Amino acid sequence: MPELPEVEVVRRGLARWVRGRTITSVDVLDPRSIRRHALGPEDFAGNLEQATVLDVVRRGKFLWMPLALDGAPAHETGTGVALMAHLGMSGQLLMQDPEVPDEKHLKVRLRLSHTDGMPEQLRFVDQRIFGGLFVTSLVPTADGGPGGLGESPLPEIAAEAAHIARDPLDPHFSFEDFYRKLRSRRTGLKRALLDQGIISGIGNIYADEALWRARLHYARATDTLRRADAARLVEAARDVMNDALAAGGTSFDSLYVNVNGDSGYFARSLDAYGRTGQACRRCAEAGLAGVIKREQFMNRSSHTCPVCQPRPRNGRW
Template identity: 70%
Template sequence: MPELPEVEVVRRGLQRWLVGRRIEEVQVLDPRSIRRHALGAEDFRGQLLGTRVESVVRRGKFLWMPLNDPELPAPAVPVALMAHLGMSGQLVLQDAGQADEKHLRVRLRLSGEEPSELRFIDQRIFGGLFVTTLVPTPDGLPGGQSGESDAGGDATTASLIAAEAAHIARDPLDPAFSLPAFRQALKRRKTGLKRALLDQSLISGIGNIYADEALWASKLHYARATENLRTAEVELLVENVKAVMLAALAAGGTSFDSLYVNVNGASGYFERSLNAYGREGEPCRRCEQLGLATLIRRDTFMNRSSYFCPRCQPTPRNGHW
């Protein structure tokens, strides 16, 4: 499943090409890909036709595009087109004359010059598109990431958020992310550290790959008890989460197969730089520099896997498993 850097790569591409363009035609080729739009395909079309994309916003792995119809009064309840990428969803901008992909599900024709179509492609149909309402953020701060900054995007000026994303915490690249608040939340939760990193109500956007990479960089075991973490350890961990995500952004995201691509169809290459994830039985690169031959280990964790170095990330005596 795409993680925060992958979604941010997509968001930046959409921000560059979509903002200010009107949706002139909507084709739903597979109704399963708009199943989250409860009122069906005709209402989906009606909600989108004639609207203009105002911005592209992300919080964690949630992505939405606020809409406005310049020919009508501002709606009492603002709306947005929300995209859920699922396991294999792709938002690709292409020219109208380009051949359709086998798994094309929804096509939006846009005003202006080429590329004139936004295509939603989804092989496994776990993702989808739907129109949602925007609600005020609980803290009165911007709802998520917008703009094209290399530091993770600028905050959108509107203190609105898609209703489906209102329950999740801010992610580490969000300018409004609060390190002291996150540190206190960790201590109160009393759980294993990786479980906390994957808990979207504590901190959003971190998935299995980048959790393992940040824990390796911080020399922290995945089962370390959150209530026993020192302030310096939490600060180092958050900095390493940011560093790993920004490195992935610079490389275009992490891609292990053909299912993840950015909006231009180009895969990411960050998997070549992974230090822990997927490297079971391979030498720990940090230990190698010390002349040691420690091998990366894999443990089963929450029906998934955790990869770590048993020397750099020692097993805690009183951890939470």
């Protein structure tokens, strides 16, 4: 499943192409891809046609496009409606010109107002049909800050994302809030990183990478974590995500592409995840014999170096 850097790659691409443009028509080619829109295809299309896209916003892995309805100017806000996109395992949002043949797994097509030099169709393509689109309400943010990362952020958030914490790339991320929540839990560190109520946007891959960079074991008890350790971990998570963004995201699956159809290449630079049995790069540079180890964790796996990420004696899962 795409993680935060992949979704941010998509957000940046979409923002470039769709902000300020009006949705002129909607084709729902497979109703399964709008199943989260309970009122069905006609209502879905009716909500979107003639709406103007104000922005493209992301919090964690949630992505939405606030809309101005009924022909309102794009600078007007407070309409309280957005198009939500959930990429699932294989969802793609692609900008295409009309003459480009339909993709094999095209599910939804949005036609956009003409703008010179810009593709006129936004296509949602999804082979595995775990993702989808739906129209949702926007609600005020709990802290009064922007709902998420966007070009012109508003103090509104998609209702489905209102329960999750801010992510490390959000300029309004609060380390103090994160550390307070972390210390109040009696759980293992990686389990806490995957808890979207504590910090959002970190999935299995980037949790392993951030923990490796911070030299922390995934079973470290959260209530024993010192402030300096927590700060180092947040900085490691932010750094690894920014590195992934620079490379265009992490692609293990050819189904994942960004909005223009280009895969990311950060998988080539991973230090822990997927490197079972290989030498730990940090240990190798220091002349140590650390080897990346894979262990079962929450029906998935964790990758650590036993030498530079030693397991704590009183660790928790």
